[in-house]
């Protein structure tokens with residue numbers, strides 16, 4: 001799209017009439033077509049760019065993403081991929097893919113916005129204005145904004161680093177907006193002023209004067225915020241419903257805030273950050289308990305149950321700290337338990353079966369011996385038994401483990417045995433070398449299958 005800048009002035013057409021603030025669909029005529037390489041053409045089949053005489057699609061700008069929507073020609077429908085505005089000449093350049101349909105200059109198409117996408121974007125956009133101004137009011141002094149970005153899902157505001165903009169302050173801001181501003185159901189006021197008037201009234205700074213447009217479009221939620229803005233907005237504050245604070249990220253250069261007025265998106269976001277994290281914590285606790293950890297986890301679980309209902313960055317932070325504490329605690333316990341089990345198993349004489357004069361099979365059950373614990377034992381056995389392949393298996397409630405090892409002097413390819421015979425007949429997965437294989441399985445019954453395999457080998 002960048003390439004259009006070079007010859008926009010040569011196009012010799014009037015700027016595109018934007019009707020997207022008034023209507024959501026319209027018939028429009030093709031004035032210019034460009035192919036994928038940005039070359040002007042008279043017809044298009046496939047990917048390319050189109051300029052119409054008018055459009056309902058909001059073009060990417062002012063931090064707001066481009067509208068989504070579709071175009072219809074002779075009952076054939078294509079998606080709008082993106083629309084951009086040439087800021088100097090005012091052309092709206094529509095990126096589309098017509099697939100097998102041919103479009104020509106002069107053709108008339110029906111253009112229609114994706115209303116749900118537009119509504120979600122408009123609501124987030126309005127919430128962004130209100131959040132920005134309420135933050136400044138709460139801070140009590142001017143803080144430079146480094147930029148803002150939004151789409152249908154969420155909005156982002158970046159400020160230069162200022163010590164007063166903390167997570168707690170933003171929580172207060174969000175609370176004020178949700179409890180005091182949105183319920184007032186303030187009606188948006190949109191009007192035009194001349195650039196000169198905008199500068200005089202401090203709506204616009206001298207250096208931000210726009211080229212081309214003489215009039216400035218102002219957006220006002222009376223009593224709350226007034227700003228020059230060409231974007232799309234909610235009609236009343238009640239449309240916002242509620243806003244949620246998603247992310248607070250501070251580095252040496254900027255503070256980035258991410259929020260949303262889209263409840264579906266908020267639910268998805270916090271489910272991932274809180275509920276999924278809680279599941280991981282529970283899984284870790286379960287693992288610790290199954291190995292016999294003696295710890296009262298009740299307080300932690302109760303706290304987590306409480307936290308997953310609080311949708312903000314502080315609850316995310318706290319649940320992550322809990323996750324770190326729990327994993328550290330359980331891992332430390334598991335490591336000690338593992339060392340103890342390895343020591344005990346090494347000194348134990350295990351019952352075994354000799355199969356086909358070729359295999360020495362040790363079957364354990366009940367304890368969750370990992371391969372890591374079994375390995376020292378099986379290595380010890382293999383160093384003594386020069387003529388037998390050592391197979392040590394462990395059947396436990398969640399599956400099974402197996403290690404197969406042979407003495408260096410024995411000439412049998414275990415990798416072949418595991419890849420060609422054991423794995424196809426069982427759910428065992430794993431790998432190793434021709435002299436040592438480590439396997440794990442989801443199914444405890446696989447141990448019986450391994451025994452059958454050894455009998456027929």
Ligand SMILES: [Zn+2]
Pocket residue numbers: 125126129219229230231232233
């Ligand atoms: Zn706006």
